[in-house]
Amino acid sequence: MKGLKALAAVALLSLTAAAPAKAQTPLTEGIQIGLSTDAVSITAGFSGADLTIFGSLENPDPLVARQGRYDVIVVLEGPPKPVVVRRKDRVLGVWVNLDSETFENVPVSYSVATTRPLQDITEPNSYKQLSLGASNLYMQPADAGDSPATIEEFTAALRERKAAAGLYSENVGGVQFLSQNLFRATVRLAPNVPVGTHKARAFLFKSGLFIKESSAQLEIRKSGFEQSIFRVAHDYSFLYGVFAISLAMVTGWLGRLVFRKD
Amino acid sequence: MGIYLPIAEISVNVFVLLAMGAAVGFLSGMFGVGGGFLITPLLIFYNIPPAIAVATGANQVIASSVSGVLSHMKRGTLDFKLGSVLLAGGVVGSTGGIYVFGLLRRLGQLDLFISLLYVVLLGTVGGLMLVESINALRATRSGAAPVLKKSGQHNWIHRLPLKMRFRASKLFVSVIPVLGLGAGIGFLSSIMGVGGGFIMVPALIYLLKVPTNVVIGTSLFQIIFTSAYTTLVHATTNQTVDVMLAFLLMAGGVAGAQYGAKAGQRLRGEQLRALLALLVLAVAIRLATDLFVTPPNLYSLSGVGLN
Numbered sequence: 001m002k003g004l005k006a007l008a009a010v011a012l013l014s015l016t017a018a019a020p021a022k023a024q025t026p027l028t029e030g031i032q033i034g035l036s037t038d039a040v041s042i043t044a045g046f047s048g049a050d051l052t053i054f055g056s057l058e059n060p061d062p063l064v065a066r067q068g069r070y071d072v073i074v075v076l077e078g079p080p081k082p083v084v085v086r087r088k089d090r091v092l093g094v095w096v097n098l099d100s101e102t103f104e105n106v107p108v109s110y111s112v113a114t115t116r117p118l119q120d121i122t123e124p125n126s127y128k129q130l131s132l133g134a135s136n137l138y139m140q141p142a143d144a145g146d147s148p149a150t151i152e153e154f155t156a157a158l159r160e161r162k163a164a165a166g167l168y169s170e171n172v173g174g175v176q177f178l179s180q181n182l183f184r185a186t187v188r189l190a191p192n193v194p195v196g197t198h199k200a201r202a203f204l205f206k207s208g209l210f211i212k213e214s215s216a217q218l219e220i221r222k223s224g225f226e227q228s229i230f231r232v233a234h235d236y237s238f239l240y241g242v243f244a245i246s247l248a249m250v251t252g253w254l255g256r257l258v259f260r261k262d
Numbered sequence: 263m264g265i266y267l268p269i270a271e272i273s274v275n276v277f278v279l280l281a282m283g284a285a286v287g288f289l290s291g292m293f294g295v296g297g298g299f300l301i302t303p304l305l306i307f308y309n310i311p312p313a314i315a316v317a318t319g320a321n322q323v324i325a326s327s328v329s330g331v332l333s334h335m336k337r338g339t340l341d342f343k344l345g346s347v348l349l350a351g352g353v354v355g356s357t358g359g360i361y362v363f364g365l366l367r368r369l370g371q372l373d374l375f376i377s378l379l380y381v382v383l384l385g386t387v388g389g390l391m392l393v394e395s396i397n398a399l400r401a402t403r404s405g406a407a408p409v410l411k412k413s414g415q416h417n418w419i420h421r422l423p424l425k426m427r428f429r430a431s432k433l434f435v436s437v438i439p440v441l442g443l444g445a446g447i448g449f450l451s452s453i454m455g456v457g458g459g460f461i462m463v464p465a466l467i468y469l470l471k472v473p474t475n476v477v478i479g480t481s482l483f484q485i486i487f488t489s490a491y492t493t494l495v496h497a498t499t500n501q502t503v504d505v506m507l508a509f510l511l512m513a514g515g516v517a518g519a520q521y522g523a524k525a526g527q528r529l530r531g532e533q534l535r536a537l538l539a540l541l542v543l544a545v546a547i548r549l550a551t552d553l554f555v556t557p558p559n560l561y562s563l564s565g566v567g568l569n
Contacts, residue, residue, distance in 0.1 A: 086370045088560045094378075094553045097370040097562070157561035164559075192271070226268035226506070233269055233501050241497030244321050244505050245490045248512060252328025255516025 030058035031072070031204040031214045033185075039219040040189075046222075048166070048191040051076065055202050055214075056181045064206055065180045071114070071121040071205040072175045073132065074185035076218070078109035078167070079196035082142070085154045085161070101154035102142035108194040109167040110134050111187040113174030122208045130210060132203060134159055134168040166190035195220050269504035270314045276510060278308070283322075283514025290326055290515070291522025292529075293538045295463075298323040298456035298489075301511060303380060303545050310507070312373045316363075317496035317503045318511070319455030323489040325512040326519060327457060327482045334479030341430035341476050345483040347437055348462075351444025352451070352488035359452030360495045367500070370564065374553070379454055381550045387460055388542030395535035402532065431472045431480070439470065444484065452492045457485035460542070 033055035040051070053074055057065075064070055083106045089098040114121065118133055127136045139155045162168040167190050175185045185202070201215040222230070233240045263276045282304055290297035298319050305315035334340045366372040422436035443465055447458035462481040466472040472480070497503040526534060 084370065084564050086562050086564070088557055088562070094374075095555075095557055096374055100370060154561075158563065161559070161561055161563050226266050229268040229505065230271075233497065233503070233505075237498040237501055238494070240505075241494035241503065244497060244503050244508060245324060245493055247505060247509060248321055248324035248490075248493075249328050249486075251509065251512040251516060252325035253332065255325065255512075255519070256329040256332045259517055259520035 027059040029060055029070075029204060029206060029211050031202050031212050032056050032058060033074070033200060033202045033214055033216050035200065035216050035218055038217065039221060041221045041223040042189075042193070043222070043224045046191060046193075048193075049189045050186045051189050051218075053185045053187065053200055053202075053216075055183050055185065057183070057204065058181075060180055061206075062180060065177075069207045070177075071116060071208075072177075072183055072185070073115075073118075073121065073203040073205070074113045074175055074187060075132070075201045075203075076109070076111045076187040076189075077107045077199045077201065078194050079107070079198065080105035081108050081194075082106070083158065085158045087154070087157070099150070099154075101146065101151065103139045103155070103158060104142050106139055106158065107137065108196070109190060109198070110137065110162070111169045111171070111189070113171040113185040113187045115173070115175045115177070115183075117172050118170070121205050122210065126210055130203065130213075134163065134170065165192065167192065167194075189220075193220060195222050265506070265510075267310075267504050267507050269318075269502065270310050270507060272309065274308070274310075274507075279507065279510040280514040282308070283511035284518035285514075286511075287326065287515030287518025288522035288525070289518075289538075289541070291519035291524075292526035293522075293534060295459045295538070297326055297515065298451075298458075299380070299384060299454070299460055299542070300545065302376075302455040303549055305507075306376075307548070312376050313363075313367060313500060313502045314504055314507070316376060316453070316455030317493065317500065318508045320451060320457075320489045320492040320496065321503050321505070321508040322511045322515065323451075323455075323457040324486055324493065325508075326515050327486045327489065329516055329519065330482045331479060331486060334482065337479075339475050340479035340483055341428055341472075342483070344428045344431050344433070344440065344472070344476075345480045347426070347440045348444035348447070348480070348484040349487050351441035351446075352448035352484060353491055354441075355445030355448025355450075356452045356488055356492050356495065357448075358445075359449040360492070360499060362449075363453050363496075364499060370562075376454060377549050377553055379450070381546050381553065383450070383454075383461070384542050384546035385550070387464075388539050388546055390464075391535055392539035392543065395532045395539055398532040399536065431476050433470065433472060435470060443469070444488075447484075448488050448492075451485075451488050452495070455492075457482075457489055459485060 033053055035053060055072070057070065060070060082102060082104050084100050084102050086097040086100040088095045091098070112133060118127070127133050131138050139158060141151050159168060169188045169190070171186060171188055174187065175183055177183045198218045198220055199215055200218055201213060203213050204211045264273045265276045266273050286297040286300045286304065289300065301322055302315050302319035305319065306312050331340065363372065366375050422438050424437050425434055426437045427434050443462070447462050450456060450461065451458050459481050463477055466477045466481060467474055493503055
């Protein structure tokens with residue numbers, strides 16, 4: 001009975017699809033995500049937050065949906081930046097930064113939300129092909145001539161440090177289906193989330209096969225008094241320096257006036 | 263009460279910083295030093311990134327030096343000419359120091375270099391002061407008259423060419439060691455975030471034979487400008503000056519300094535020097551242990567270029 005219903009549904013779908021397009025092409029599933037805003041402002045006291053992203057499946061197969069064989073992975077990826085990873089070694093008893101490896105285009109942050117644990121959704125190989133998940137991100141070394149073992153060691157250290165700083169995170173079960181089509185993803189924004197253009201990407205899997213990807217952009221800005229200071233220090237650094245000196249001189253002079261003891 | 267430091271990009275406790283400023287201000291008032299050599303390591307212990315601790319330390323030193331110089335100007339214990347020559351050397355040394363600072367930062371060796379410089383300098387100065395003050399304490403206890411160096415004694419420094427007369431200091435000396443001393447202090451000021459008073463004062467007294475009463479005012483005078491220059495260059499090239507942090511330290515510092523000066527009058531010179539020496543040595547030992555203890559994380563990340 002169940003099977004018959006599913007068949008009917010498929011037939012109906014292919015009928016509607018056949019009309020405008022070529023025959024025999026069943027409607028493929030798609031995925032869409034929407035952000036309620038294209039910019040998020042965080043204040044100086046920001047201590048991390050959860051960002052909710054809503055999305056929907058297009059043309060889901062009701063049978064697959066009911067069996068829970070659709071999986072969604074949502075990633076919020078920070079702006080790419082070059083990073084230097086350094087390793088301390090002991091030289092004459094003192095810990096010194098000795099070896100280093102520079103990587104280009106490392107996403108500053110990378111938060112993942114998934115319907116199920118990553119290993120249950122699809123095979124490691126397809127994650128690698130999609131460059132999906134913090135452990136599958138390809139980190140491009142600036143000096144490709146280094147030995148693969150060294151590059152591997154520093155790549156692992158880079159991921160570990162990023163995870164320890166809360167910048168690379170994974171939220172298993174962070175994607176929930178609200179209905180057959182609608183899902184909600186919760187990704188973690190670390191307290192030290194970098195400012196800039198972040199990219200939200202959603203990946204749809206059906207029975208372990210990658211179907212489609214959709215993305216949206218999100219601007220993260222910092223706001224408030226402290227942020228104005230930061231901006232002035234970087235944009236008008238000379239004036240900022242003059243201000244810092246004047247402030248110190250005035251404070252010293254006032255301190256003498258207020259607290260003088262001679 | 264937490265406050266977010268805009269440049270250091272971390273949240274800190276306002277009262278800890280005010281207390282830190284007041285404590286260092288108290289000590290600097292008591293011992294007549296700028297206190298930069300205590301502020302910068304304390305900030306590093308409080309998890310402020312070393313690059314920011316150094317640049318902000320230089321900024322904070324201006325405030326304490328200004329209030330010190332004002333009182334020396336009133337008493338007339340300041341040699342402007344000597345201060346200006348020291349300053350000329352200071353600007354050159356400071357420029358070199360900022361360049362080395364940026365270079366070490368790019369190489370990832372800045373933190374190590376700052377710690378090493380602190381350990382070596384504080385260890386040496388603290389050790390010498392401790393020995394000297396213990397000898398003085400022993401001498402006074404046994405009743406012997408303290409041995410003072412005769413001002414007429416000359417050393418190799420006084421045989422150098424290009425002599426110049428400094429009236430307020432009653433000095434006729436070559437400008438080469440004065441410029442050199444200024445440059446050395448400028449270099450340290452930009453790399454360590456210190457005014458350099460703890461090196462400048464003994465160097466002026468023992469090497470150049472400047473009368474002790476003129477030394478502190480003159481040293482503070484030149485420190486204002488060297489650290490102002492250092493602050494400006496750090497602000498423009500490295501963007502590492504945190505005004506919020508500097509202001510909290512200054513506010514605590516200027517208040518603490520006055521009470522420290524009062525407390526200092528009750529202690530004898532040798533006792534003061536012995537205490538200061540112990541303090542300096544304690545900071546040096548604390549920094550030295552950090553160099554040898556296995557760090558919790560061998561790997562560290564840093565951006566390419568700035569921050």
